[in-house]
Amino acid sequence: MNKVLLFNPRSANNTFRIPNSILNIAASIENRYEWVIVDGNRETNPQQTILDYLATGQFKYLGFTVMPGPQLRQAIPIAKAVKEQFKNTTMIWGGYFPSNHSKVVLDSGYVDFIVNGPGDNCFPKLLDALERFEPYEFLKNLIYKTNGKIVKTAKEDLIDQDSLPPLPYHQLNRFYPMEKYLGKTFLGDRTFAYHSSIGCPFTCSFCAVVPIYEARWKAKSAITVYNDVKYIKEKWGADAIEFHDNNFFVSEKRVVDFSGMVKNDNMTWWGMARIDTMDKFKDASLAAIREAGCKIIFFGAESGNDKVLAQMDKGGTQTGEQIIRFAERMKKFDIIPEYSFVLGTPAPTQAEVQEQIDFDINFIKQVKHANPNTEIVIYTYSPVPTEGSEMFEEVIKSGFAFPEKLEDWISPAWESFDLRKNPLTPWLTADMIDKIRNFETVLNGLYPTVTDIRLSLLKRKAIKLMAGLRYKANLFDYPYEIKLLQKVWKYRQPEIQGF
CATH class of the missing domain: 3.40.50.2300 (Response regulator)
Known part of the structure; x- marks a missing residue:
């Protein structure tokens, strides 16, 4: 063959x-x-x-x-x-x-x-x-x-994940030594990437997962996940895990069962979740998750504006009030909530778009006041071809179009689109994009991400001092001094570079 x-x-x-x-x-x-x-x-x-x-x-x-x-x-x-x-x-x-x-x-x-x-x-x-x-x-x-x-052709039903063969790590090791895949991160000295499930049971209209999985989710059982993690630890020396599932915390029982199994293995870990899902978890479950080594969880907050959340079809019960309350709740368990926000969603007029951006900038400040340890990741809305969603239909009506040639996708402009930094959408002006990026610069100056393990305490203090006055006075324009330090010190943005 x-x-x-x-x-x-x-x-x-x-x-x-x-x-x-x-x-x-x-x-x-x-x-x-x-x-x-x-x-x-x-x-x-x-x-x-x-x-x-x-x-x-x-x-x-x-x-x-x-x-x-x-x-x-x-x-x-x-x-x-x-x-x-x-x-x-x-x-x-x-x-x-x-x-x-x-x-x-x-x-x-x-x-x-x-x-x-x-x-x-x-x-x-x-x-x-x-x-x-x-x-x-x-x-x-x-x-x-x-x-x-x-x-x-037709979509296949999702496969029982426990029935799949184990990943051939030993074969990969023949081509590339596994040690280089276990990097030093905020989580640990030898961090391993792992998938325990596929898909997501929700239909957010801005998410690229939705057209692929159509609100379906299948996961490995807690015991299978634990056995894989134990193998990775014993065979390759991993001391931390990044769960790259689209939604690791769908099932409270599965996560709690896994936590009970792994808690004595001295593993630190991270995963992705929904706020309205985990807000229903019992306090005992959140305590068990933290005791088992979970240090930080990524949540799609997306917006504090309930109208925008509905426009995004968050598919659940998430509200602005809940976002702030849950961030405050997480302090009790010493778990860092990592909140992503999507600014610049479409609206009938540019004035309304600007109002939404201003609203969420102020809302993010409220989140940081409620729990200063909350990590904030800011994206600019980039359309995803989710057929049938009202949001995407609004995008098409606005005159937005994807490139018609494959080679055009690797132009600098469309690469920025894919990274959700410059979305090329007709309802956003250059001033709006600058405002989002400048606010992000000041915010990251005052609250440097804990995941940047290369940024020393002295550097953190220096950049926080510079950004503090701007942040309190809402002076976000032209933060060149902060951008210069971030460039010189190679500040790590987790939304682009990971941990």
Whole structure:
């Protein structure tokens, strides 16, 4: 059989994480097809490495995992180079970007198939069909182009996660020593990235997860998660875990059961949650989670404006009042709440957009007053093609459009769009974007993130002193002195660079 090359494009410059998505695909074909992994985070010239593999004549299938943002910078030119030099290779992309933007990906001519969501069944079945010259039209979770038309097959039910094979870490170690994947972070000296579930049971209209999973969620059991964590600790020496689930805390029972199992293993960990979900957790559950090593939790606060929360279709009971109350509640358990806010959502007039931005800037200050330890992450609203949502329909009516050519996605402007820093939306003016970014600069000056482990106490005091007067007086314009220090000291922004 032809061999398979799996590519994880670069996503970060300094911090390496286990390429879980592509490793999950490797697990699905383990003992069925020979495979290799090329990790763009660990290669100085991944394109040449890939071309060298293809030059052997043994590899016909290439699987790329592609998230919006930095991964496109490698994925697009490398895919183009591969197709120019090795026309008979079969290119298969998976991940949020190709699933949400399938037309522009397939129209490029570089990509032959898209795995639309989990590929645990779709990917190996597609390889089998191609190897045997059999039909693939009835495979689920597949998008492809035929006779000039895009074909999107039916979605598969989410697989029982406990039934999946374990990730082949030992095989990854053959290509790249595992030690480099266990980095020093705020959580620990040897931090490991792990997925314990897929999907999310909610339908937020600004979230790229929603079109893929359609409000579905499946998780590994607490005992499976614990056994994996214990293996990672004993085999690879991990002392901290980043749970990269879209929503780790959906089930109170699962999290509490896991906490009871891991509490004596001296592991520190982080995960993502919803405020209105965890606000229903018992005090005893939150205490158990903290005792088990949970140090910080990422929450999508998004806005303190109840009208905007409804516009975003948060899919629950979250309110501005609850956001502040829950931040205050978390002080009791010594768990750091990491709140993300999305500013610049669409509105009928620019005056209303500006009012919303001003409202949330003041609201963020209220959150910090209630619990100064709350980490604040600020995004600017970037549209996601969520078909059927009122918010996206409003976006389209405004005249916004995504790039029609794949190469345009790696222009500086659209890369900023993917990072949710400069969304290119018609209802936002340059002054509005400047106000958001300048407020963020001052806020990060007065409250430097605890996750930046390189920022010394002396540097923290110096930048806090500079930002304090601006913050109290609401003087956010032209904070050049703070930006200069952040640039010189290489201040880490967790929303872009992680921990």
